[in-house]
Amino acid sequence: MCRPTYFTVSYEINPWMHPSVPTDTAKAVAQWQELYDTYVRLGHRIELIDPLEGLPDMVYAANGALVSDGVVYTAKFTYPERMAEGPAYAEWFAERGYRVHTAAETNEGEGDILTVGDLVLAGTGFRTSTAAHKELQEVIGKPVISLTLVDPRFYHLDTALMVLSDTEIAYYPAAFSDGSRRVLERLFPDAVIATEDDAVVLGLNGVSDGRHVIHNPRATHLAAALAERGFEPIGIDTSELLKGGGGAKCCTLELRAAVDAAEVPSAPVAVPQAV
Ligand code: ARG
Numbered sequence: 514m515c516r517p518t519y520f521t522v523s524y525e526i527n528p529w530m531h532p533s534v535p536t537d538t539a540k541a542v543a544q545w546q547e548l549y550d551t552y553v554r555l556g557h558r559i560e561l562i563d564p565l566e567g568l569p570d571m572v573y574a575a576n577g578a579l580v581s582d583g584v585v586y587t588a589k590f591t592y593p594e595r596m597a598e599g600p601a602y603a604e605w606f607a608e609r610g611y612r613v614h615t616a617a618e619t620n621e622g623e624g625d626i627l628t629v630g631d632l633v634l635a636g637t638g639f640r641t642s643t644a645a646h647k648e649l650q651e652v653i654g655k656p657v658i659s660l661t662l663v664d665p666r667f668y669h670l671d672t673a674l675m676v677l678s679d680t681e682i683a684y685y686p687a688a689f690s691d692g693s694r695r696v697l698e699r700l701f702p703d704a705v706i707a708t709e710d711d712a713v714v715l716g717l718n719g720v721s722d723g724r725h726v727i728h729n730p731r732a733t734h735l736a737a738a739l740a741e742r743g744f745e746p747i748g749i750d751t752s753e754l755l756k757g758g759g760g761a762k763c764c765t766l767e768l769r770a771a772v773d774a775a776e777v778p779s780a781p782v783a784v785p786q787a788v
Contacts, residue, residue: 515562
C-alpha cells in the first residue's frame with residue numbers, strides 16, 4: 514500500500530476525476546489508515562512503498578504491478594501523468610529480491626489484471642493493451658482471459674469485477690462487451706451479479722481474502738448478496754479516494770508469493786508511519 518500523503522486530483526484521466534472539485538488530503542489519509550488498520554486487524558501483513566511528491570495517484574497501489582508466484586510483471590502506464598509510478602514500484606520489488614519482468618506493453622497492473630485461482634482475467638478497452646495480455650501469459654505461464662470493458666466509468670477491470678475466492682467472482686455485466694459477458698457467464702455461471710447502484714459507487718472495487726470482503730459501504734445490494742453467500746462484508750468509507758476514481762481494491766496490491774517456499778522473497782516488513 515502507499516499512503517496518500519500527496520493525494521489530490523490535479524488532472525483528469527477518468528470520468529471520476531474533476532480537478533475543480535476540492536480534495537481533502539488529510540481525510541484521504543485518515544480513510545486510507547482505516548483501510549490499513551482493518552487489514553492488520555484481520556491478520557494480513559502489509560508492506561508500504563514511500564509516496565512520491567508529484568504522483569498523486571500513487572496511492573492506487575494496485576496499478577503498480579502484478580505479482581504472480583513471486584514474479585513481478587511491471588506496470589507501464591497509459592497516461593504520462595502516471596508514467597513514473599511504474600519504475601518506482603519496479604524498484605521497490607527489485608530491492609526486495611523479487612524476480613522482476615519489465616513489461617514492454619502498456620498495462621496498469623492489478624487494476625486490469627485479476628487472478629482467480631489459476632486463471633488470470635485481464636481487462637482491456639481503456640488502459641491495458643491486448644498485447645500486454647499476451648506478454649503476461651508468456652511471463653507467468655497461466656491462462657490469461659481477455660475481457661473488453663466498454664463503459665468509461667469502469668475503465669479498469671477492478672472497477673467492474675471483484676474476485677471473491679479462487680473460484681468465485683462478482684461483476685457488473687453492463688461494463689463488458691457482449692462477447693466478454695458471454696465468456697464470464699460461461700466461466701462463472703454462479704457469479705454474484707452486481708446492480709448498477711452497486712457499480713456506480715465502485716462497489717466492486719473491493720478486496721476479499723476469501724472470507725472477509727472490504728467494500729464501499731454504499732454498495733448495499735452487493736453487501737447483502739455477499740453475506741447471503743457466507744462472506745463477511747466489511748464496509749470501509751473511502752469516499753475521498755473515490756474522487757480519483759478508486760476504492761479499497763485500487764489501494765491494495767497483492768503480494769502473491771512464490772509457490773515454492775525457497776523462492777519466497779525475504780521482504781522486510783515496513784513499519785507504518787504515524788498519521
Ligand atoms: N486516478 C487513477 C487513474 O485514473 C485511479 C486508479 C484507480 N486504480 C484502480 N486500480 N482502478 O489511473
